Amino acid sequence: MIAYGKDKSAVRDVTADIKRNAITAIMGPSGCGKSTLLRAINRMHELYPNIRTEGEIELNGESIYKMSTTKLRRKIGMVFQRPNPFPTMSIYENVIAGYDLNGSKLKKDQKDAIVESSLHDVGLFDEVKDSLNKKGNFLSGGQQQRLCIARALAFKPEVILMDEPTSALDPLSTAKIEDLLVELKNQYTIILVTHNMSQAARISDNAMFMYLGELVEYDKTKKMFTNPSDSRTEGYLTGKFG
Amino acid sequence: MDNNAIINTTDNSNWRELKSKLFLGIVILLSCITISPILLILYELISKGIKQINPDFFFKVAPDTLQAMTAVRNGEILPGGIANGISGTLLMVALAALIAIPVSIVIGIFLYENQGKKYANLIRTLTDILQGVPSVVLGLISYIWIVQGVTKGFSALAGSVALAIMMLPLIIRSTEETMKMLPISIKEAAAALGVPYHKIILKVMIPSGFSGLMTGILLSISRVIGETAPLMLTTLGSTAINLNIKKPTSAVPLQIWEFYNNPNMIDLVWSSSLFLLGFVLTLNIIAKRISLRYN
Amino acid sequence: MKSEKITKLILLIASVIILLIFSGMAWSMVKGAIPAFGKFGFFGFIFSTEWNPTEDHEVYGAMPFIAGTLITSLLALIICFPLSFSTSLFIAEYFRKKRIAVVLGTLVDLLAGVPSIVYGLWGFYTIRPLIASLGFEGQGFGIFTSGLILAIMIIPYATSISNEIISMVPNELKEAAYSLGATRLEVITSVIIPNSRSGLVAGYILALGRALGETMAVTMLIGNANIIPKGLFSPGNSMASVIANQFGEADGLKLSALIAIGLLLFAVTALVNATGKMIIRKFA
Numbered sequence: 001m002i003a004y005g006k007d008k009s010a011v012r013d014v015t016a017d018i019k020r021n022a023i024t025a026i027m028g029p030s031g032c033g034k035s036t037l038l039r040a041i042n043r044m045h046e047l048y049p050n051i052r053t054e055g056e057i058e059l060n061g062e063s064i065y066k067m068s069t070t071k072l073r074r075k076i077g078m079v080f081q082r083p084n085p086f087p088t089m090s091i092y093e094n095v096i097a098g099y100d101l102n103g104s105k106l107k108k109d110q111k112d113a114i115v116e117s118s119l120h121d122v123g124l125f126d127e128v129k130d131s132l133n134k135k136g137n138f139l140s141g142g143q144q145q146r147l148c149i150a151r152a153l154a155f156k157p158e159v160i161l162m163d164e165p166t167s168a169l170d171p172l173s174t175a176k177i178e179d180l181l182v183e184l185k186n187q188y189t190i191i192l193v194t195h196n197m198s199q200a201a202r203i204s205d206n207a208m209f210m211y212l213g214e215l216v217e218y219d220k221t222k223k224m225f226t227n228p229s230d231s232r233t234e235g236y237l238t239g240k241f242g
Numbered sequence: 243m244d245n246n247a248i249i250n251t252t253d254n255s256n257w258r259e260l261k262s263k264l265f266l267g268i269v270i271l272l273s274c275i276t277i278s279p280i281l282l283i284l285y286e287l288i289s290k291g292i293k294q295i296n297p298d299f300f301f302k303v304a305p306d307t308l309q310a311m312t313a314v315r316n317g318e319i320l321p322g323g324i325a326n327g328i329s330g331t332l333l334m335v336a337l338a339a340l341i342a343i344p345v346s347i348v349i350g351i352f353l354y355e356n357q358g359k360k361y362a363n364l365i366r367t368l369t370d371i372l373q374g375v376p377s378v379v380l381g382l383i384s385y386i387w388i389v390q391g392v393t394k395g396f397s398a399l400a401g402s403v404a405l406a407i408m409m410l411p412l413i414i415r416s417t418e419e420t421m422k423m424l425p426i427s428i429k430e431a432a433a434a435l436g437v438p439y440h441k442i443i444l445k446v447m448i449p450s451g452f453s454g455l456m457t458g459i460l461l462s463i464s465r466v467i468g469e470t471a472p473l474m475l476t477t478l479g480s481t482a483i484n485l486n487i488k489k490p491t492s493a494v495p496l497q498i499w500e501f502y503n504n505p506n507m508i509d510l511v512w513s514s515s516l517f518l519l520g521f522v523l524t525l526n527i528i529a530k531r532i533s534l535r536y537n
Numbered sequence: 538m539k540s541e542k543i544t545k546l547i548l549l550i551a552s553v554i555i556l557l558i559f560s561g562m563a564w565s566m567v568k569g570a571i572p573a574f575g576k577f578g579f580f581g582f583i584f585s586t587e588w589n590p591t592e593d594h595e596v597y598g599a600m601p602f603i604a605g606t607l608i609t610s611l612l613a614l615i616i617c618f619p620l621s622f623s624t625s626l627f628i629a630e631y632f633r634k635k636r637i638a639v640v641l642g643t644l645v646d647l648l649a650g651v652p653s654i655v656y657g658l659w660g661f662y663t664i665r666p667l668i669a670s671l672g673f674e675g676q677g678f679g680i681f682t683s684g685l686i687l688a689i690m691i692i693p694y695a696t697s698i699s700n701e702i703i704s705m706v707p708n709e710l711k712e713a714a715y716s717l718g719a720t721r722l723e724v725i726t727s728v729i730i731p732n733s734r735s736g737l738v739a740g741y742i743l744a745l746g747r748a749l750g751e752t753m754a755v756t757m758l759i760g761n762a763n764i765i766p767k768g769l770f771s772p773g774n775s776m777a778s779v780i781a782n783q784f785g786e787a788d789g790l791k792l793s794a795l796i797a798i799g800l801l802l803f804a805v806t807a808l809v810n811a812t813g814k815m816i817i818r819k820f821a
């Protein structure tokens with residue numbers, strides 16, 4: 001359970017086993033607690049006061065509360081709703097920011113390799129290879145978001161959390177990122193918050209449906225979209241509310 | 243892809259967490275040091291000044307050196323008070339406010355009405371620069387303009403002019419900021435009713451922004467009321483209560499300066515400083531209250 | 538419509554007052570300073586280190602005061618920086634929106650309300666004896682004591698500007714850094730500081746502007762020796778303080794020399810403040 005303030009519980013009774021190397025979508029009407037749940041997974045919510053949590057989250061069988069947040073967040077990367085590259089850093093510095101922030105001392109050629117492969121992974125390398133040392137603010141929204149994904153990938157995390165990563169983007173950029181996610185799932189475990197049902201249907205393997213802070217249904221995406229077992233899920237998927 | 247690079251980065255997270263905590267410790271320590279002077283000053287002023295605060299302190303003029311010496315020798319509290327300073331301060335601040343407030347509000351409205359225009363930007367920049375001019379320089383100016391040019395001698399008027407020039411930029415900018423925060427719809431509604439422009443300003447904008455203007459005015463008064471240097475150059479001081487604006491006049495800060503320079507009057511230094519600080523802080527608190535209620 | 542034109546005209550005329558005050562100030566001071574500049578030369582006056590009001594041997598040079606002003610103000614800035622920056626981090630980052638931050642902020646604001654002469658008194662009766670007990674000569678008067686008090690006096694200005702700038706750093710950037718495993722300190726050094734750098738610089742420039750013109754507290758603590766300070770604990774004098782100190786008995790050439798110093802002070806503070814405001818305006 002995760003509560004804001006004294007008695008305003010935002011997420012209750014969520015028990016789920018997230019599959020490795022798959023895309024798990026979290027769906028639900030806005031305000032149902034998707035972001036809250038997602039941010040609990042890398043303990044981002046602890047940045048803010050007055051937030052109370054109960055329960056247990058494990059990564060490979062190890063409680064995330066037993067790790068330091070710094071270590072945990074290297075294993076569980078995050079991509080945000082709005083692209084947020086660091087405006088004071090160049091594209092190159094943005095990709096390598098995780099290492100620099102963590103005070104890792106890498107040789108120049110190691111850094112080059114990481115930057116290049118991360119940008120390759122998000123399909124951005126050819127587009128920006130001549131301007132690696134420029135600030136990223138001339139990039140389009142979609143490119144910026146891919147840069148942010150590259151920044152999260154640079155660490156080779158095990159899990160990537162994404163909170164509506166395409167909701168601020170145009171359809172073309174969205175399609176590119178969806179393709180990218182499908183490719184990335186071979187190497188990473190992806191948890192994707194979206195309130196876009198068709199997106200969940202297109203790219204996710206498993207899906208959760210949340211309503212009023214509760215996990216209503218968690219199943220294979222195909223099953224959920226064709227034959228939901230809860231009437232509330234059905235209602236949402238058929239557009240009755242949300 | 244050279245995966246080893248990633249795996250090999252040593253885990254230094256404990257050390258980094260520790261550094262981060264240490265830094266927080268330093269921040270808290272330095273913040274405590276930052277606020278200690280105000281607490282020490284308040285403590286010193288209250289503990290040393292309170293015993294001298296009595297009705298005489300407000301209603302009698304400062305003692306002369308002989309009276310003070312006698313009192314000190316007999317271990318009594320000093321006779322007399324700072325009535326000449328209080329009256330002078332009130333006189334000069336009131337006069338300064340009278341000069342500065344109307345002009346500043348009109349200029350502030352001018353800046354608001356001419357956002358983005360080159361000439362208005364120039365005026366805004368000059369106003370900002372004026373705000374940074376040291377008060378002692380404004381004292382010099384007022385000396386040249388008023389003491390030499392108008393009253394042909396040190397005078398309350400000269401002090402007021404120096405203080406008024408100090409107040410101008412403060413009220414101008416706060417007026418402009420207040421006007422900017424008013425919803426445009428207020429103005430438009432009045433204009434749609436065909437209300438003439440000057441009436442929109444007088445009857446709609448100024449009343450709507452009244453508390454914002456008031457806050458700015460009170461803060462500007464609290465800024466100038468403790469000023470000493472410009473008054474040393476313009477009003478000189480006086481041992482008697484003087485309400486003639488063409489004559490030298492005392493003021494509370496000027497009296498503090500005089501007491502400070504007179505070893506027999508040292509007790510009065512603390513009580514007058516306590517009084518002055520209390521006055522300034524009260525004005526500040528009232529101003530904050532008004533602006534809080536307004537927001 | 539006619540009344541609208543008249544109203545606009547009145548507004549315009551009022552604005553001209555600022556132009557008049559400004560040009561009037563410049564003109565009056567230049568005129569008052571001409572005798573001194575004429576006698577010693579513009580650069581001769583600025584760079585001369587001699588200050589001798591003895592009749593028939595009058596020599597006036599501004600260098601000791603320029604040096605005193607610059608050194609005490611820079612020292613104040615150096616002392617002020619760690620204190621006010623920490624306080625800003627406390628208020629606008631670590632304890633943002635918590636009651637303790639509001640309390641701290643209010644206390645810092647109170648610092649701004651203390652009149653200069655009260656700082657002078659406190660410095661004289663509390664800080665000066667402390668410095669004197671360190672064993673330096675000069676009873677604790679001098680550059681260091683003045684710089685220290687000046688630092689305390691400019692803290693509220695520097696702090697309130699940095700508070701504003703630091704709290705403007707977008708939350709999403711901080712979160713991005715945290716999501717990469719950064720510690721709070723690392724977020725401060727690699728996100729908050731780089732993203733607020735120019736605003737912080739402007740804040741400290743404006744604080745410097747205040748320090749340059751402070752008069753009473755410095756007068757009471759600097760030792761009023763018309764020499765170029767010989768060290769951190771040496772007495773000296775500042776531009777503002779020599780004006781306040783020597784004005785009473787000044788006329789003729791001496792008055793002109795003091796006005797000339799006032800003109801220099803005016804020019805320097807105007808420059809410093811204009812620079813600070815320009816950076817802030819570009820930044821915001």
Ligand SMILES: Nc1ncnc2c1ncn2[C@@H]1O[C@H](COP(=O)(O)OP(=O)(O)O)[C@@H](O)[C@H]1O
Nearest residue numbers: 004010028029030031032033034035036037048
């Ligand atoms: N920082 C916060 N403080 C208090 N309540 C919050 C906060 N963030 C979210 N909430 C509340 O928690 C509930 C879940 O919000 P959220 O997880 O953002 O939903 P979603 O991402 O599904 O739209 C909402 O009712 C929201 O108002």
Ligand SMILES: [Mg+2]
Nearest residue numbers: 034035036163
């Ligand atoms: Mg959300």
